[in-house]
Amino acid sequence: MEINIFTSAAFLLLVKTAVLIILFFYVIFALMVIRQVDLMSKTIITTTSKILSAIAIIHAGFAIGLIVLAWGIL
Secondary structure (H helix, E strand, O other): OOOOHHHOHHHHHHHHHHHHHHHHHHHHHHHHHHHHHHHHHHHOOOOOHHHHHHHHHHHHHHHHHHHHHHHHHO
16 A cells, blocks of 8 residues: 555645645735835835835735635645
8 A cells, every 4th residue: 555645644734734735924024015015115216106006906816815825725
């Protein structure tokens, strides 16, 4: 009888946990991007500041949605 480590329950749990931890760090990164864009907008005032802020917020929304989706799937 051959034992395959890649199909064991412990390995799959380890992979699922690693994916969720990586996605959690990605959400933290997305929130830091929002903060940095906000600080940049306060320092250098341009016409594209609101567009960049909107893109950063949408990016964070997708990151949070991705972690919720992964939590549901895994």
